Amino acid sequence: QVQLVDSGGGVVQPGRSLRLSCVASGFTFNSYALHWVRRAPGKGLEWVSVITFDGTNKYYADSVKGRFTISRDNSNNTLFLQMNGLRPEDTAMYYCARDVRGYGPYYMDVWGKGTTVTVSS
């Protein structure tokens, strides 16, 4: 079945880096744009980033631009989020999600279960 499995979260000190991964199965990975979305404790969903089906175009929320980098490996059906210069306000559950189209952002129809990132000294 169609599935996204996100991983790579953990506890990290402010200023450090972390890389999240999301492995896809059950669909033609290289046909869809993919997103990262996060939810901080006590807050709502926040859209983070999207990458087009071929990795050509990448877009970011203002809150992470210049610090986070989205990428994908279509040979291994894997999406990544490289997070540098982490701040306490980046603490959240991070979800990968599939766009319904190859060129995003449009909307997301399949979500991973999420991976938790905690930024704390």
Next chain:
Amino acid sequence: SYELTQPPSVSVSPGQTARITCSGDALPKKYAYWYQQKSGQAPVLVIYEDNKRPSGIPERFSGSSSGTMATLTITGAQVEDEADYFCYSTDNSGNPKGVFGGGTKLTVL
């Protein structure tokens, strides 16, 4: 920047109709989408393109949009519908991005 505004909370008794609104200046030109997120779970799409229901979503969930406001309606809300609901849309001007509303906590009791 593009914003979507939702009420923080809505409360209904089981069997009543719950309405959750989402307002945004771009909604006359952009579709609204609705996600349900229950505690400890990933979001689930319940309405897309203003008023379409994905397969597997109960018929009691419906959506509408008029002018700058989109509305999610749950007709005959059930206890299991208690969740956070988020509207979503896109801003494709300049730097394309997704935009979520602040979320509405639906209480059914």
